[in-house]
Amino acid sequence: MTTPTVLIHRDQKLLAQAVAARLVTRIVDVQAARDGASVVLTGGGVGTAVLAELAATGARDAIDWRRLDVWWGDERFLPSGDPERNETGARQALLDHVGLDPARVHAMPATDGPDGDDPEAAAERYAAELRAAARPEDHGPVPSFDILMLGVGPDAHVASLFPEMPAVYDERPAMAVRGAPKPPPTRISLGFKAINAAREVWILAAGEGKARAVRMGLSREAGPVQVPVAGVRGRQATLFLLDRAAASQLPPGIERIASP
Numbered sequence: 001m002t003t004p005t006v007l008i009h010r011d012q013k014l015l016a017q018a019v020a021a022r023l024v025t026r027i028v029d030v031q032a033a034r035d036g037a038s039v040v041l042t043g044g045g046v047g048t049a050v051l052a053e054l055a056a057t058g059a060r061d062a063i064d065w066r067r068l069d070v071w072w073g074d075e076r077f078l079p080s081g082d083p084e085r086n087e088t089g090a091r092q093a094l095l096d097h098v099g100l101d102p103a104r105v106h107a108m109p110a111t112d113g114p115d116g117d118d119p120e121a122a123a124e125r126y127a128a129e130l131r132a133a134a135r136p137e138d139h140g141p142v143p144s145f146d147i148l149m150l151g152v153g154p155d156a157h158v159a160s161l162f163p164e165m166p167a168v169y170d171e172r173p174a175m176a177v178r179g180a181p182k183p184p185p186t187r188i189s190l191g192f193k194a195i196n197a198a199r200e201v202w203i204l205a206a207g208e209g210k211a212r213a214v215r216m217g218l219s220r221e222a223g224p225v226q227v228p229v230a231g232v233r234g235r236q237a238t239l240f241l242l243d244r245a246a247a248s249q250l251p252p253g254i255e256r257i258a259s260p
Contacts, residue, residue: 007256010243028062
């Protein structure tokens with residue numbers, strides 16, 4: 001597993017702007033080297049703010065949007081267009097404003113989809129889509145995503161992998177999550193193996209309420225069952241992209257890069 005790099009920005013606004021700029025640069029670099037690029041989106045305040053900042057910058061035009069695959073790390077299992085769905089927020093913030101190929105936007109199923117209100121069948125449908133997109137050079141039954149972004153909760157959960165819940169033991173690429181400790185209780189999530197197949201994993205956190213979770217994720221105070229953020233690492237790079245408040249409890253010895 002790669003050693004995390006910690007980058008600290010003054011506040012959440014600057015954090016979102018910096019991540020948006022980094023995202024443009026990375027996608028453009030990948031597209032210059034290969035036919036396309038892939039990104040896994042996250043919801044939450046910071047994740048959506050990054051997409052809004054990307055939409056607002058002229059640098060977004062450097063991306064060949066038709067050659068970008070968009071996936072999600074997790075989703076609230078609700079009807080299409082529900083404002084609580086991560087897909088809805090991403091579409092409103094960015095995706096509906098750029099020229100994506102609809103066939104390359106891989107939204108997680110909704111309750112009004114072909115599987116109805118069966119989250120297990122919906123999760124298996126997404127796992128099958130991941131398997132179909134994997135290439136021989138990828139590491140396992142999922143694509144080697146170029147960038148996979150994750151938020152982290154105060155309880156150290158990532159995606160919808162909550163501490164000590166069944167999903168943290170599940171080795172499938174995607175699974176249903178029932179009884180989540182924050183609403184809505186039913187979700188779909190990528191599992192650790194799918195997340196850790198990514199070339200780069202970016203963990204985004206802002207606010208003092210995330211500081212303890214960030215510390216635990218970097219100090220390895222416990223394993224991924226108790227501290228899911230400790231169990232996610234990219235194959236080529238792992239970035240903790242933080243504002244100063246979220247970085248206020250970093251463990252000793254952690255190297256960090258602070259922006260002005």
